[in-house]
Amino acid sequence: MVATLKDVANKAGVSPSAVSRTFTDGASVSDKMRKKVEKAASDLGYSPNFLARSLTTRRTKLIGLVSNNFHNPIFLEVFDLFTRGLQDLDLRPLLVNLSSETDPEHSVQMLKQYSVDGVIVASSTLPPEFSMAFRNKQMPVVNTFGRYSSSPEVHVVGIDNAEAGRMAARELVARGYASVAFLGGPENATSTQDRLKGFKEEIDKHPRITFSSSYAAAYSFDAGRAEILRLSRQVASTGQPLAEAYFCGDDVLSIGVLSALQESGLHVPNDVGILGLNDMEMSRWENINLTTIHQPIKQIINSSVELMAAMLDEPDRYPEARLFPCRVVERGTLRSRLDTTE
């Protein structure tokens, strides 16, 4: 049905090797030969079969793109940037949804069967065992949004989550909040742990500020909303008031929190302040207008793709962590900074 290399060779009256060389970068073919082959190939609508080729070259140009969060809108941006970035380098993303997968071996199996050249794990909530399992099978792996010290054998691209936590704390302190809280994502996610650690570390320098923390079950709207509702009910039963400001582990979480607060008649930022993290597109939507810590995801993802490309040429590259600085983006969910000169 579809033309093969042999068909082209016959049509052009040359050897199969000649055809193969015409379609291989840097192979030795005379101009005359190339012309002849290209003519025959275009007449037959031939294009090389990458999968057959991969058998000898050992390169499929397939990259496993692994994620487990399809409920956080930022991941649409993540997929957009990854697919474009990979396509630009002539690599193809094999999308793997690990939302309900618990067995690293199963995912390894899956990606091994398709001989992917590398794996990008785009998640801060997937247990490190997954990245390690890929690594153990000699696959190049980049853990985007990962923790930079937990799996020293795996390349990591992202932000310094502890520093982001500190930045959040400094921001709330500068605005004079007397009681602050951390409302994180899943407790076992490395990103949650590190953000909390940095946040608390910095808050602890101000003994007069009250600190508390709690966790949402997932990085999702529903989870954020559920957690703040739970805290609100506590106010009623235990008398323990809500904090003056919440640093939420993520934007979508923040939006869930915003939604619940507004509904219960509390005004943001007058009654409660909210600070997010990510700065996803939606956060600057005028009806959301979330003050948040910007995570430079474009840079993070482009760098992840570059790093992956580099690993394909140099599989035993020494592992590195690439961290990008964050910055606070002021919008409408925190009260003004204090006008002090301290």
Added chain:
Amino acid sequence: MVATLKDVANKAGVSPSAVSRTFTDGASVSDKMRKKVEKAASDLGYSPNFLARSLTTRRTKLIGLVSNNFHNPIFLEVFDLFTRGLQDLDLRPLLVNLSSETDPEHSVQMLKQYSVDGVIVASSTLPPEFSMAFRNKQMPVVNTFGRYSSSPEVHVVGIDNAEAGRMAARELVARGYASVAFLGGPENATSTQDRLKGFKEEIDKHPRITFSSSYAAAYSFDAGRAEILRLSRQVASTGQPLAEAYFCGDDVLSIGVLSALQESGLHVPNDVGILGLNDMEMSRWENINLTTIHQPIKQIINSSVELMAAMLDEPDRYPEARLFPCRVVERGTLRSRLDTTE
């Protein structure tokens, strides 16, 4: 490095064919042979190379998942459902981002080189030439969210967009709006055209209702917002007032519209009514609370996956359109229905 079929054959002391048969469903192998081979295979950590296998079986189990909209949050749900659905059938999605692609031949080339078993085009805005180009290369194609009559050679799964338009019109009529408008997505998208057609058809039955229409440049928040701002400026310059209610071509468009209206001090639904289409997760977020027409995307996508699976077994299957009914989901962006008994 990684164990091959021959390694297993040697270790088990049997022929390569025997090993191959052990890993092929329905092949003839005795129990004793199977045991022996499985032992050797698990000792070596062997798993078959799908790509090598595909050379003879002519099945890669790779499905091209093509989209061009990474700015509409509903597509995150779409990708979630597709990846899960395909994975459950042991198929693998090769994600293709056609956001900035204009040449169908290029995408065909790309997918042909990877010998995908089929292509799912998940878009109502990609020109029909793309689906047709895949079809012309004998690839099974399912156009999810496509127009069911425009490319009769391509299978389509989705809704009857004209009927959805009529449903929207009936809903606005029932609520007694005296002037209504259609604020669609891109003018050349089949979904926009059909929704407008149905909507207008039904509104025209009510000569006392004023009708107008306009288009946003994309199915995105920014485009919806920009279009309603343009219309608002017209109010100032031409005196032409805004409509009492807008049927927007999509939820994310509606949210952009909501955002701009609220900002300019108009109250929804008291001053202006908004009706969306899709019912994505975000539309039921309490701080959005959009009245919208529910498109059953779970059913649509599961059906698309099933249809694709069926086409793999029967490539020349007669093309069909699978349409799912929509329904209005009442939330907070339209005023109450009139209490009439007419």
Added chain:
DNA sequence: GATATTTTTGCAACCGGTTGCAAAAATATC
């Protein structure tokens, strides 16, 4: 237990490519 039938197994060719090596052709050198 001999023969007929069925099941299991291995051989060899094949899927669609690439590549090292040697021979052939083209070019350089005198």
Added chain:
DNA sequence: GATATTTTTGCAACCGGTTGCAAAAATATC
């Protein structure tokens, strides 16, 4: 124009599998 050197080409083996066919082994039938 003969010889040395370089470039181009084709052969044959290989990448990691599958499969039709015939032979071998196992089972059924009398």
